[in-house]
Amino acid sequence: MLKKLIPLLVVCSLLVLLIVPSCGGEEEDNVIKIGVIGPMQYVQGEHHWYGATMAAEEINDAGGIDVDGEMYTIELIKADSNEMTSPTDAAAAMEKLITVDGAQFVVGGFRTESVFPMIEAAMDYDTIFLGCGAATESLCQLAVDDYDRYKYWFRVTPFNSTKLVSNSLMTLGMAGGIMQQGLGLEGPLQVAILAEQAEWADAMVAAYQAYVPAMLGMEVVGTWRPSATATDLNAELTAIEDSGAHLILTILSGPVGIPYARQLGELEIPAASVGINVEAQKDGFWDATEGYGNYETTLNTYAEGIALTSKTAAFVEEFIERFDETPTYNAGTYDAIYLLKEVIESTGTLDADTIVEELEGIDYIGAGGRIVFMGTDTTTPHDVTYGPGYTTGIATQWQDGEMKAVWPNLGVGEWEGVTYEGVVMWQIPDRVIAYYTQD
Amino acid sequence: MLRRLLRDFQGDVLAIPGRLLALIFFVVLFFIPLFLQGSSGSYYLRIFIFANMYVIFAVSWDLLSGYTGQLNFGHALFFGVAAYTTALLNIHLGWQPWATIPIGALAGVIAGLIVCLPALRLRGPYLALVTLAFPLILLGIIFAFTDFTGGELGISGLDRISDSRTTDYYISVAVMIVSVMIMWKLTDAGSSIIRTGIVFHAIREDEIAARASGINTIRYKLLAFAVAGFFAGIAGAFHAHFMRIAGPSNLELVLSFQVIIWTVFGGITSIYGPVVGVYILFPLMEFLRAAPEVRYLIFAGIVVIMLLFMPEGIAVWVRDKIERECPRCKLSNMAFRKTCRACNTYLYEHAGD
The missing domain is CATH 3.40.50.2300 (Response regulator)
Structure with missing residues (x-):
């Protein structure tokens, strides 16, 4: 009897697993959804998440993001890209993040072969994707060939390889x-x-x-x-x-x-x-x-007691205190979230095209360095600028x-x-x- | 003529529950986009498109390893060779997907024939080990000629198959159905038109006996590798254009093992088994994103439990529940029938008591 029952139970469980997740939740007002995507089973993805969590909590505790006079809170959505194993998985994770979970912005990414299809998926939906992991130069060369499509991709960290x-x-x-x-x-x-x-x-x-x-x-x-x-x-x-x-x-x-x-x-x-x-x-x-x-x-990228900028020491100390680890450069999602706050507040909108224009001209002091993006007239548009006085x-x-x-x-x-x-x-x-x- | 076709359809499809389910499944596939609207619909269509490609890939493994018994642990080779071929042709020569995909599939055939050379001499675990080495060799070549192959970054920026996700979906469904039907007919041991199915079975069961019976087993093994390479190549080339990138992950061992898991889970040596396996396990892994920490644990748990209780695969288990083969004429019947629909033989022991 048990032998007959167990297969039936397994089949029923499979059906439930397939059906239940497709039932959607309710939309919330005054929330900005930011997707954090990365290999969450690895230290790189963990630090993506830790950095973003710290920034989002600090911003929400301070009242949120002011969008044209109205306060919005940040809701982070965690997405395990499984990118170390499968770029196919990574692209699907990105599309789910944007289309099903409703992420308006995305930060993260690590393995270049996976970040390419992740960028493609984000660009399909004109979604701003702030890279915090893949260092390959060619990722920023995409916008040279087709600016209108790839203008939503920026690299916050690290500087290119x-x-x-x-x-x-x-x-x-x-x-x-x-x-x-x-x-x-x-x-x-x-x-x-x-x-x-x-x-x-x-x-x-x-x-x-x-x-x-x-x-x-x-x-x-x-x-x-x-x-x-x-x-x-x-x-x-x-x-x-x-x-x-x-x-x-x-x-x-x-x-x-x-x-x-x-x-x-x-x-x-x-x-x-x-x-x-x-x-x-x-x-x-x-x-x-x-x-x-x-x-x-x-x-x-970071070390305890070192002040790349006025914000570094506080960030690193808090990170070590909370997570008992020194942050890797992937924790640059912290700067990426603050960067988004900065541009959303200065433009007073969530419109991606307007925000892209603002990001192109931004000069922001983050915990990892001064963030200024390379111009559209360079060979690597939207790459973080490297050198003395910028990110080093x-x-x-x-x-x-x-x-x-x-x-x-x-x-x-x-x-x-x-x-x-x-x-x-x-x-x-x-x-x-x-x-x-x-x- | 039409009446005869209808009668054949009734007898060969409608009267056999497994085939009826397959027909319903294929028909449902055509209506899926109607229920998946909006941007989230695009995401679900992406899952189905991937599933369709992996179905072709898994069925091609079943044809080679399940039916012909040529245990291939490096099936990703065919997938990867086609993906890189199509990517190189598209990027360097500007050829469009309608040209690059078939050529990619032909590259899969060549890869199949190359792998087949040692397969003519080796069997069982020795063959499996050799096939395992081929994708690794190709990975080494890719990393040795990075200017040409893109190295670990792969070749990106490939042309899309179409500008519409729905169109991509319908193309993938059509290609999948046609591919599966061709492979099904090629492996059909009862076919009176094509005898490859019975020969593949014979090679798997006892190659020496098959050769002693006058069958040119070398030719049929070459054919099995070529056909498997062709269809796995179609899947790989399609995948490359859909993802817009061909990279080392197309050749990784994970992909070679995934195809085995899908096939064994659904039911090896059945053709429809891999279809069911992919269509359950691939979306399941997507939906398990809701619990990323335990995603692989749940996946592994399900696979282990299924194999414990349904060692022949879920599709075969379901088939055995809904179909009954006549002990006399070997015709499939609906399980609730007591007697065979053709020869009226009792289908169950003591059924006539």
């Missing part, structure tokens, strides 16, 4: 200068490039091989490409030590960043490490490397268990004098000092 190379090179230059001065090194410094085997890293490797000698006067002694999931880098690190490298320029986004940093310290490789190591951006890095990750330096990002270094901001600092040219409150001096690792000062 080509600028990562600039920041890495400047951090490398700063570290090299400090080492030469502190250790009395003469002649061109030797640099080893350590990049994970990933397509996104290929172009950066090529750029480093060309620009490290040309711009910084350093020598590239070799390039090593471990797997993004490698657990043992003994061979690579021994080879780097044998090459005589003073500095290791990293491009690591995968879990390889942990064994790399740990073994660098364990083997006492006499080279300082700077570049990109996503694992070193996380709070758990110190424990994961058992302290051997000391002095690991990586590009970053930072570099952080682990110093005795604490993540400290060490760059921008000691810049040259247009970067001369550019720094932020809370930035400290980059430190030469003890093992490097010991190696170069021994007789």
Whole structure:
């Protein structure tokens, strides 16, 4: 009997699951619905949601958004895009967000292959989509080919991927200068490039091989490409030590960043490490490397105690207090929601075309930097402007268990004098000092 | 002539509950846009369009792995090859979807024939492992020639199939129905016109015996791979134009495993099983967005329970409840009948007591 009943129950449950969600809810007055879309099962999506939640709660607590004299509250709608696995899912999530859930604006997005179809879905409904995750330049080139269709897409954070190379090179230059001065090194410094085997890293490797000698006067002694999931880098690190490298320029986004940093310290490789190591951006890095990750330096967006703008410190402290994590750049949804408040209040309307025009001319100080969008006459319209006085990002270094901001600092040219409150001096690792000062 | 057609229709469709349900399902599909109006209707049509593409994809896997027994764990290869072919032709040569989709499907055929080469020598888990490797090889090629393939970003900005979601929907329904009908006839072991169905069955059950019977099994295996590649290719090419992007996700293992889950859930070696599997599981995953944290947990739970209690698949389970095969003439009858509609044999034991 039970054996016959269970299949029937399952079939009935399936029918209920299919039918019930299609029953809609009631419309509410004076509510602005903002969709937050991202890979919610991953830290990127979580931080999209955390950042947006903080902004929406602060705005609602302060009375809401003034739309032409009438106060509106923000209602956030969470959408799990499942974009890491399926761009098909991501596009459907975006369309549901707009058409079924009634989102008037959308913030978020992370994986570029998924953000493309998400943009297509948002543009089909002339819905403003503020990107807070995908860094690929080409996303902002869509508006060059068809401005009327793609004008509703803006990138709030991060600055585009080509600028990562600039920041890495400047951090490398700063570290090299400090080492030469502190250790009395003469002649061109030797640099080893350590990049994970990933397509996104290929172009950066090529750029480093060309620009490290040309711009910084350093020598590239070799390039090593471990797997993004490698657990043992003994061979690579021994080879780097044998090459005589003073500095290791990293491009690591995968879990390889942990064994790399740990073994660098364990083997006492006499080279300082700077570049990109996503694992070193996380709070758990110190424990994961058992302290051997000391002095690991990586590009970053936020750090406790650093004031990119007057709003940064309060945002980061509140974020850490509420969620017990340092925000990643995906928490830039915080700025995106405030940006929307700003333009809606200044235009007094929710009309997308009017708001787009306002966004194109906005100059807004957010927690992540000064937000000014690139003009429509550039190659990347609606991309967040990068550079001194705009959005720059930072570099952080682990110093005795604490993540400290060490760059921008000691810049040259247009970067001369550019720094932020809370930035400290980059430190030469003890093992490097010991190696170069021994007789 | 018309009277004969009507009589055949009554005997072959209306008298068999499974086929009657299939007919009703196909007719309902044509009226769905009438009930889905407004912008939210567009979203629901999107789900149905995806479902139609994945139906073609899943049925093509059933034809190859279910009917012919050529266990393919890398079916996404055909989907991805067609998606990239159609994307490259559309972006670089400016060809329109009506030209790129058929050529994409032909690329799927070529991919099918290439995969078939090791399949001629391998069987079972060895074949499954080899097929699993092909999409990974192609992914490696894609990442090696990023200027041409777009690398991990894929190729975006493809032309739409049409400017209207409703038109897209009707095209997808028509393509799906025609594709499923062709594959159904190709696998019909009882067909007096096409004998591929019975040969596919024979290859799956005992390839050596089939060869000993004078069947050129190599030719039929090539045919099975080519046909599966063609229809999976149609699905992939259509998908690329509808999404306006072809990317590495079109080749990922997840897609290859999804097609197996859909088919097994609905009922392997049945053709209508994958149709039912996709039409239940794909919308279900969409509707489970309401509970994102437990979405995959519920999905997995449902699949496990169904397979525990309906190991042959939900569609086959339902068919067995509503149909009864005559033990004598093998004709399908409605389950409530006591005797066969053709030979009057009792359908149930002791039914005549």
